[in-house]
Amino acid sequence: MSRKIEIGNLSKSFTSRSGSVQVLKEISFEVFEKEFLVILGPGGCGKTTLLKIIVGELGFDEGRVNIRGGKNIGFVFQSFSIFPWMTVHQNVEFGLKMRNVPEQERREITSKYIDLVGLKGFEGYYPKQISGGMKQRVGIARMLAISPEIMLMDNPFGHLDAQTKYHLEEELLRIWDAERKTVVFVTNDIEEAIFLADRIILLSKLPAEIKEQFEVSFQRRGPNGELLRRSRTGDKFLKLRKTLTEVF
Amino acid sequence: MISVKLPKKDIMIYALPIVGVLLFWYILATIFYSEVLPTPLNVIRKIGYLLTHEVADKTLYRHVGRSLFRMVTGLVIGISLGVPLGIFMGWNRYFESAIKPLFETFRMIPSLAWIPLSVLFFGTSELGKIFIISIAAFPPSVLNSWRGVRLVDPDMVTAAKILGAKDLTIMKSVVLPAALPSIFAGVQYAVSISWMCILAAELVAAGEGLGFLTFYGMEIPDTSLIAAGMLIIGVVGFTISQILRYLERVIAPWK
């Protein structure tokens, strides 16, 4: 598999009135094309900072960030951050409008992704009228609409209840399989990490360093390459969960 | 708190206190202070008179209209200066630091304290009264716009950037709509403050207006006229705030 993102010796500190805090310490890793990579770690600051650096929203002190090929990146936020004054349709359409995509094509693409995330029929609804899980689906659809090669997801299901989380995790895998994107997914939920990942990178507490990496290859693809749903109570799953819980 | 909706038959809960107060007022006015206090009936009669006759050579509608004109003009000036200033203060940290001390100082002076200066500069002309209203409308417009822009979810701005929006589009399509409820709240506050200033602003040789009318009642003296003036000021003020409440739902249906 070819490399899509290369992070080399990345370090980042934040300075404030009370002093300087080092958030990332010499982080090096790769993200491969079309893989589902999960970055797992306690707290939230280091992981979010890492994602924001990759998307170019934050600068860094040392190291390098290389992205090969298409640099179109989508970003899904933990607190949804969709626009409350726009309907579902308008939210999803926004990126296309910014790129001056002609109206007919815009409408087709928007419909396609609203369907894909399972929100058909809700096009005219405002965010305040839909549930948290549905809001996040809008967040995902609006980013998919701009056809990014890479999707960065910052603990997108963190503010949802356990059952909605399970539901959306399955939905997300289905969407990932259909759209064939490279995904970097950040979370502090061990079970979620194992359920979703092709590979897990475990980060330490601040200053964040890479503790360990885990390949998660069981129950991912069937004999015909179709996507499987991992059993959260299967032997291999529980064994990995135990290991991760100890190292976390 | 679990909220319970009152059934229609409990309309008595709303009506009884009002009836009680009116009764109390009537008793007070007829038995104890009949020289000074007008009865509710007198006030209603005076309002009826006002609706059909002229007072101080002008009809009631003329008086109300004049006060409204002063308020709206003053508001437009205060808001058109205040809102953009507030927005820019929220958007740009340097600008905010530069302007903040000036604004906070200005804000400490109540609008009515400007009356003496206004009389000196503008005499008894319309401009003087409009000036006072503008000063009153200015601070809430600035504050609420400032706050509204500052409190925009930074992730929303980041999302817009990632989706391809450039600076000006971000301001127009994200920051302003996000800040709109706050800005509108500032406008509502400015309106209510301005309307409350009307009386005081019309203190000095106004010639016409609701505030003027009330003072005219003081000079005659005609207590029914004073009370009628107060009541009409209250009713007009209430109507304006209800209209604004309705407008809010039209302007920001997503809240």
Place this chain on the structure above:
Amino acid sequence: MNEGKKVKVQVTNLAKRFGDLLVIDGLSFNIYDGEFLVIVGPTGCGKTTFLNLFATLIPPSEGQIKIDSEPVDLKRHNLAYIFQEPSCIPWLTVDENIRFGFETGRRKHLLKEEKTQGRIKELKKLAGLDGYEKDYPRNLSVSMQQLVVVARGFAIDPDLLLMDEPYGQLDIKTRLSLESELLKVWSTLNKTVMFVTHNIEEAVYLAERIIVLTNKPTKIKQELTVDLPHPRDVTDPKFVKIREEVTELIKWW
């Protein structure tokens, strides 16, 4: 498991209607003295309404809730209600927070009793709050705040402790540690607890018995017993089996 145990809470035909909307549709069940009962339901199953009925914040449309064979009455029964968000009173110290349940007239005199003092002392030790008595909630971590709330709930020697998914927003390590603390306090004081949650794993981790609810109009789908010793291992096959069973009953996706 519950043979021979006294019935502490008796729910008969409990129903709640809001106008035309039937939210709770005829629930009947018992809670035994000293039992840790967990109620699980699908997202949106009316659990807030359910809890509010128990806390007597709203009246039922039909049916009854009885404690010790008498209708629930806040003047007679001690109820503790622990919410999702930490509800420490910010202007009181940890010590004052824990004693807060005794502020009401009818319990005030109990504070002087030796029994009460002893219980409060033990609670502070069990919850790991020794040494923090004079601290204010804002100086404590979220998990410590939740421990104070738990201690406060148990301090009044409640007839029934109602818990509404208090660990929902916490990460899994904090959650497991708080759940263990809760079980420690519960098993030492042997109070009756009704814990409501959406999190299936949490339910199986805590419960002696689980009642699974349906979606609105809410009824009882099934009851299960969890006969595993504490502390439980989420990777143990027996745990896993029960968890799968409950998931099947709830799964709506």
